[in-house]
Amino acid sequence: xxxxxxxxxxxxxxxQGLLEGIGLPEVWARVIVMGVGxxxxxxxxxxxVIFLIWAARKLIARMQDRIGPNNSGPYPGxxxxxxxxxxxIKMLTKEDVIPTAADRWVFNIAPIVILTVAVLIWAVIPxxxxxxxxxxxxxxxxxxxxxSGGMIALMMAGWGSNNKYALLGALRAVANMVSYEVPQILSxxxxxxxxxxxxxxxxxxxxxVPFLFVIPVTALLFFVSSLAEVGxxxxxxxxxxxxxxxxxxxxxxxxxFGQFYLSEFMxxxxxxxxxxxxxxxxxxxxxxxxxxILGSLWLLLKSLLVFFVLLWLWGTMPRLRxxxxxxxxxxxxxxxxxxxxxxxxxxxxxxxxxxDVWLRVGALLGANVLLALAVLVVLAAAGxxxxxxDETRQAAQVEEASPA
Amino acid sequence: xxDQFTFIGIFLxxxxxxxxxxxxxxxxxxxxxxxxxxAETYECGLQPHGEAWVQFKAQYYIFALAFVVFDVEAVFLLxxxxxxxxxxxxxxxxxxxxxxxxxxxLVYVWxxxxxxxx
Amino acid sequence: xxxxxxxxxxxxxxxxGAALMVVTRxxxxxxxxxxxxxxxxxxxxxxxxxxxxxxxxxxFIYVGGIAILILFAIMLTRDMMxxxxxxxxxxxxxxxxxxxxxxxxxxxxxxxxxxxxxxxxVPPESIVNLGKALVDPAGLVLPFEVTSILLLVALxxxxxxxxxx
Numbered sequence: 001x002x003x004x005x006x007x008x009x010x011x012x013x014x015x016q017g018l019l020e021g022i023g024l025p026e027v028w029a030r031v032i033v034m035g036v037g038x039x040x041x042x043x044x045x046x047x048x049v050i051f052l053i054w055a056a057r058k059l060i061a062r063m064q065d066r067i068g069p070n071n072s073g074p075y076p077g078x079x080x081x082x083x084x085x086x087x088x089i090k091m092l093t094k095e096d097v098i099p100t101a102a103d104r105w106v107f108n109i110a111p112i113v114i115l116t117v118a119v120l121i122w123a124v125i126p127x128x129x130x131x132x133x134x135x136x137x138x139x140x141x142x143x144x145x146x147x148s149g150g151m152i153a154l155m156m157a158g159w160g161s162n163n164k165y166a167l168l169g170a171l172r173a174v175a176n177m178v179s180y181e182v183p184q185i186l187s188x189x190x191x192x193x194x195x196x197x198x199x200x201x202x203x204x205x206x207x208x209v210p211f212l213f214v215i216p217v218t219a220l221l222f223f224v225s226s227l228a229e230v231g232x233x234x235x236x237x238x239x240x241x242x243x244x245x246x247x248x249x250x251x252x253x254x255x256x257f258g259q260f261y262l263s264e265f266m267x268x269x270x271x272x273x274x275x276x277x278x279x280x281x282x283x284x285x286x287x288x289x290x291x292x293i294l295g296s297l298w299l300l301l302k303s304l305l306v307f308f309v310l311l312w313l314w315g316t317m318p319r320l321r322x323x324x325x326x327x328x329x330x331x332x333x334x335x336x337x338x339x340x341x342x343x344x345x346x347x348x349x350x351x352x353x354x355x356d357v358w359l360r361v362g363a364l365l366g367a368n369v370l371l372a373l374a375v376l377v378v379l380a381a382a383g384x385x386x387x388x389x390d391e392t393r394q395a396a397q398v399e400e401a402s403p404a
Numbered sequence: 405x406x407d408q409f410t411f412i413g414i415f416l417x418x419x420x421x422x423x424x425x426x427x428x429x430x431x432x433x434x435x436x437x438x439x440x441x442x443a444e445t446y447e448c449g450l451q452p453h454g455e456a457w458v459q460f461k462a463q464y465y466i467f468a469l470a471f472v473v474f475d476v477e478a479v480f481l482l483x484x485x486x487x488x489x490x491x492x493x494x495x496x497x498x499x500x501x502x503x504x505x506x507x508x509x510l511v512y513v514w515x516x517x518x519x520x521x522x
Numbered sequence: 523x524x525x526x527x528x529x530x531x532x533x534x535x536x537x538x539g540a541a542l543m544v545v546t547r548x549x550x551x552x553x554x555x556x557x558x559x560x561x562x563x564x565x566x567x568x569x570x571x572x573x574x575x576x577x578x579x580x581x582f583i584y585v586g587g588i589a590i591l592i593l594f595a596i597m598l599t600r601d602m603m604x605x606x607x608x609x610x611x612x613x614x615x616x617x618x619x620x621x622x623x624x625x626x627x628x629x630x631x632x633x634x635x636x637x638x639x640x641x642x643x644v645p646p647e648s649i650v651n652l653g654k655a656l657v658d659p660a661g662l663v664l665p666f667e668v669t670s671i672l673l674l675v676a677l678x679x680x681x682x683x684x685x686x687x
Contacts, residue, residue: 116419152585330519508674
C-alpha cells in the first residue's frame, strides 16, 4: 500500500533495481528506465487528447443547442465515446495527396515537427509531488522556446504546399503567434519574480496561495496570450473552419492533417495544464503530503477546469479579425504587461521580505486590482475621446454635405 | 544538470518516434492511386491562377521586427527576475528605467501608425 | 570516448554540416531551414557546456525571432520558387583565395595559442549570478541600460526605413 501511495515515483527505482538484478550495467538500466518514463509521459497527452476531443465536441454542441456526436450509428458507442477512434481510423486510411509542385521534403517534415514539439513540452510539467520528467532549472522558459519550433513547422507547412492561400494563412498565423509571445513571456517574467525560479516544480511549491489570487492580472494576460498562441477561439482566424478552408494546412490530407489536428488539441491541453501549474497551484491540494499520487488527480481536475473555460470561450465568442487581434496585442496587452511587471516589482520590494506571507499576498493582490481599475479607466477615457472625435467628424461631414 | 538533459535527449527520441509512427501506420494502411487531377493546387475548386507568391507587405516584417526587439528585452529581464528576491530597490529602479525606455519605443511605433495592418 | 565527446562531435557535425548546406543550396527557403538546423546545433552545444539558459535563449531569439524574420523576408520576395541564379560568378577564384588565406590565419592561431584551462565547475546558480551582475553598479548595469537604448534606436530606424515609400 505504501508503494501505491507514491506510485509513479516508486516505480522508477523499482524498475531499475529489477533491471540491475538481471545483470545490466547501471547506465543501461537508467537509460531504459528513462525511456519507459518518456514513453509514459508522451502517452499522457495522446490519451488525454482522445478524451478531450470527444468532450470538446459534446460540450460545444450543447452550448450551441445541438446534441453533437451521438450513438445514432452502429459504431460510435454509447454517447459516441468511440467517435475519436472512428476519426483516427478514417484519417489513417485516407489517401495522402501531395500537390504537384509542392516541395516534398518540407511538405512531409512539417507534420512530424509539429507533433514532436507538442509532445516535447511535457518533459518539464510536474505531474505530481516529485514526479516530473526532468526538473530543468529553465523549466518554463524551455516550454516557451519550444513554441518557436512550432512556428517554424507552420511556415514549412505553408510554404511547402505551394498554394497561395496556405502561404497567406501561414504568414498571418506566424505574425499572430509571434506578436502574442511578447505578453506571454512578460507575464511569465512576473510569475518568476514572485516565485523565484524558472523550474515548474519550484513554482508549484512556492504557491502557498495559488497565484491566481496573488497576481490575477498576470494570470489573465498569460491565459489570453496563450489562447492566441495556440489559435483557439476567439483567436481562431488561422484555422477558421468555416471561412478560409483551414488556412495553412489546406493541402494536407489523411494522417498528416490528423497530426496537425492532434497537435492543436495537445497544445490546448498543454496550455491548460501549464496555466493550472503556474496559477492554480498545480498538484497542490488536500492530502497530497500523505498520498502523493493524489497530486496527479488535483492537477488533472484543475487543468480540466481551465480547459472547460477554454471550451466556454470557444463556443461563445465570435472570431476576431487579424487587425483587431494585432491591435489588441500591441496596443493593449503589451503596454499592460510591461506596466504590470513594473507594478509587481515595486510592490514586491515595498513589502519587506521577512513580512507575513498574507501581507505580501494582500499587497500584490491590491496592487493588481488597482492596476486593473486604472487600465479600465484609461480604456474608458480613450473610448470617450475616440467617440467624441468621431462625433465632431460626423458633424463636420454633415455640415459639408448639406446644401449651402 | 546534464543528467536531466539526458532525459530530454531520450524524450526527444521518444517524441520523434511518436511523431513518425502515425505517418508510418498510415503509409501502410492507405490507398495509393495518384491522379493528376487530385494533385492540383486547391483554390476553392477553380483552376489555380497565377504563381504561388504573395504581394509584398511590409507590415508582416514590422511585426516580426517589433517582436524581436521586445523579445530581446524580455530575455534581458529574465535573469533579473530570477535574482529579484536577492536584489535591493536600486535594481528594481534600474529595470524600470529599462522597461520605460522600451515602452517609449512602443509608443513611438504606435504613434507613427506602423502597427496598423493595412 | 566519453558520451560527452560523442555528443560534441554529433552537435558540431550538425552545426557545421547545416552551415555548409546553407551556403550551397540553390533554393533559398531550404537554405533558411538549414540555418535553423544549425541554430539547433548551437543550442545543443550550449547544453553540453552546461549553459541551458543560453540554449533556451538561442532557441527563443534566434529560431523564434531572427529565423522568422529571415523566412518572412524570403517569402515576401518574388519568384522564390524557381531561382535561376547561378551558383557562382566569375570572380570565384579571388573569393576562394581570400577564404583560404583567412582559414590559414585562423587555423594557425587556434593551433599555436596556449588556451587557458577552464576555471573549474560551473556554479549552480549561474543565472541568478548573471541577474545580479546585470544590475550591479560595479558590474554590467551600463551595458544593460545602453542595450535598451540600442533596441529603441533599432526599432525607430526600422520603422523609418519601412515607412518611406
